[in-house]
Amino acid sequence: MSDKHSPDEKDPHDPQGMRGGLTNYGDTDFSLFLRKAFIKGAGYTDDALARPVIGITNTGSAYNPCHGNAPQLLEALKRGILLAGGLPMEFPTISIHESFSQPTSMFMRNLMSMDTEEMIRAQPMDAVVLIGGCDKTVPAQLMGAASAGIPAIQLVTGSMVTGAHRGERVGACTDCRRYWGKFRAGEVTADEIVEVNDRLVPSVGTCAVMGTASTMACVAEAMGMTMPGGASPPAVSSDRMRVAEQAGAQVVEMARRRLTIDQVL
Incomplete structure (x- = not known):
């Protein structure tokens, strides 16, 4: 008989890893057995499944260039x-982009928060x-994670790079409004407004100006929810x-220490 033991055998009452949030079939051992049977269908080994499980919210979407580097x-x-x-x-969770959300992205923010919270709660x-990224997504995710109450770290997508138009440095979204105002006032031609567009x-990324996306990234860092310096790289x-890789290492340590979000905030 093999003397190799899994963490499940060592401490069956510890709801960590694949034991977390087991589906209720009236038999917890069967619930774990069934869960592992299905996940092994994706090619996972017992060794992989014995490690700390780190969830990652994938908010990438073809409709969301702010998250285009996901x-x-x-x-x-x-x-x-x-x-x-x-x-x-x-x-996956809901992905929100300011310019692609109808009627407004703020309307979608609370739905994203609930989606984030429930998916964290529902899965091990x-x-x-x-x-x-952006000013609706970061608060939505932080609110959802705070309610779920497990160790969490924010990885902002980062800002886009700035562009140039006829020798002038430009960037969304401030210059979008400025140039559109000039066009409406007749100060910019139809050909030029197409050019500036x-x-x-x-590039992909959030607005490069000192607007609400950058503000929320800085707020998340100030609260201790990102890696130090994690708010600013494009x-x-x-x-x-590199910030993403560092965040990956840090979140594993947080999981081992059970450093929940309430302790950080």
Whole structure:
């Protein structure tokens, strides 16, 4: 008989890892048995499933250029989690973009918060990484995670780079409104407004100006919910990817220490 034991055998009453939030079939051992049977269908081994489980909110969407770097962030984040001995498990939630949300993105913010909270509660994870940008997403995720009450860290997507139009540095969204106002006033031609439209958002990421997206990123960092310095690197920079990797390592440590969000806030 093998002397190899899983954490489930060592401490069957510890609701960590794959034991967390078991579906209620009236038999917890059967619930765990069934869960592991299904997850193994995706190719996971017992060794992988014995590690701290780190949930990752994947808020990437073709409708959301603010989160357009989500695939790269996920890759770097998973690298950090794996190197630290955790098991990364990404899952989708609502994705909100200011310009693609009708009637308004604020209307969708509370729905995103509830979605985030319930998906954290419903699935087994020892900690969660919240990938988000813009001024509605970050508060929605932080509110949802705070209500769920597990260890959590915010990974903001970062700002876009600035563009240039006829020798002037421009960036969304302040210059969007400024140039549209000039166009309506007859100070900018129809040809030029088409030209400037191609220059205002030169990369993925949140608005590059000192607006509400940058504010919420700074607030999240000030509250201790991001890595130190995690608010400022642009979305397409190597610094942003390094922050993601560092966040992955940090969240595994938080899971092991059971450093819940209420202790941080």
